[in-house]
Amino acid sequence: GVRRSLRPIVWKYQLRYWPVGCNLQTRRRIDLAKTQEYMRLKQKWIAWIPFLRVNEDDPAVEASASEDAHADSSQAPTPEQLSKLRDAWTRIEKDITRTDMDLPFYNGQGNADTRPGSAASAPSPIPQCPRTCPRVAKGSNTEKLRDVLLTYVLSVEGDDAAQGYVQGMNDLMSPLLQVFNGDEVATFWCYTEFMRRTHNNFRVDGKGMSLHLEILHDLFHYADPGFMAHLDALQAGHLFFCYRWLLVWFKREFSSRAVQSIWEVLWTDYGTKDLLYFFALAIVTEHRDAIVRHLLNFEEVLKYINDLS
Structure with a gap:
């Protein structure tokens, strides 16, 4: 992989x-333009916050009386926009508090230092969401993860706009936010490009993931038809044990550092745009003998593969 100090540049x-x-x-000109556009997109949904009603019993996401009093009716969202914000807010805040919380970047040890005089406490041109959650510290990297996810989900257009936020999107964004050290602008635009490659993974009808598994099945059959026949005999020929690998690009299978190296290799499309499948094939092939000799059914294969992470 790339040297850690160069990674933010290379990834861009x-x-x-x-x-x-x-x-x-x-x-520099691109940086300025992207910063201004990100600020515009984020400010748009922030202006909807005073109109938000998520759960009357949850003070974390309920607008205060003072917010209501100062709501700008000229920026009032449509019912559809408000519904989308409510749905995305609820889903995202449930997921981000469980995203990589074992890492210092999120668990507080390496989080944003917001003490007076610190770099993180300095004024930022990026608009800040006025609503907080008891589980998410103000100014924290977890809050930034939430805000960038919300900005993406609420600004994306086309078919992707209809599906909204889907679990797993947080897994693909988290390493980006880490590499860019909490830079929301770089994270947003690089994530947008990453999602251009992976958005079909999150289709509600599941067709994107079904296609992934079909391609992987064909590759397995071509590379090792005998092993594929054995998996079929174990009722594991559908390769569902690889589902999570393909969904979030091995994000949950390796350490944070390893995932960063893996992703930057896969992004090269070196020799083929299907490196993801070959990487999956290589991992399973490494454990071929153990699967053939010792595992008797799909459940055992699934447990064995999951225990590798």
Whole structure:
């Protein structure tokens, strides 16, 4: 993989934040334009917050009387927009408090230092959401994860707009926020490009993941038809034990550092745009003998594969 100090720069090129070959002046101009656009997108849903009613019994997401009094009716969202914000807010806040909380970046030890005089306490041009949650510290990296996810879900267009937030999207964003050290702008735009590649994983009808498994099945059958026949005999030929790998790009199978290295290799599309499948094939092939000799059914295969992480 790339040296840790270079990773934020390399990822911006890999995820098309900057075009390859641009000079410093061009990069600065792009940075400014992307910052302004991100601020606009985030400010749009922040203006809807005073109109939000999620759960009357939950003070974390309930607008206060003072917020209601100062609500700007000119920025009032449509019922559809408000419903989408309510749904996304509820789902995202449930997930982010369980996202990578074993890492110092999120669990407080390496979180944003908001003490007076610290860099994180300095004024930021990025608009801040006025609503907080008891489980999410103000100014924390967890809060930034929530805000960038909300901005993405509420600004995406086309078919992806209808599906809203789906569990697993947080897993794909978290490493980006870590690499960019809490930079919401870089995280948002690089995540948008990453989702361009992976958005079908989160289709409500499941067709995206079904296609992944079909392609992987064909690759397994081509590479090792005897092993594929054995998996079929174990009722494991559907390869559901690889589902999580393909859904979130092995995010839950390896350490944070390892995932970062794996992703930047997969993004190269070196030799093929299907590196993800070959990586999955390589892992299973490494454990081929153990599966053939010792496992008797799909449940045992699933447990064995899950225990690898």
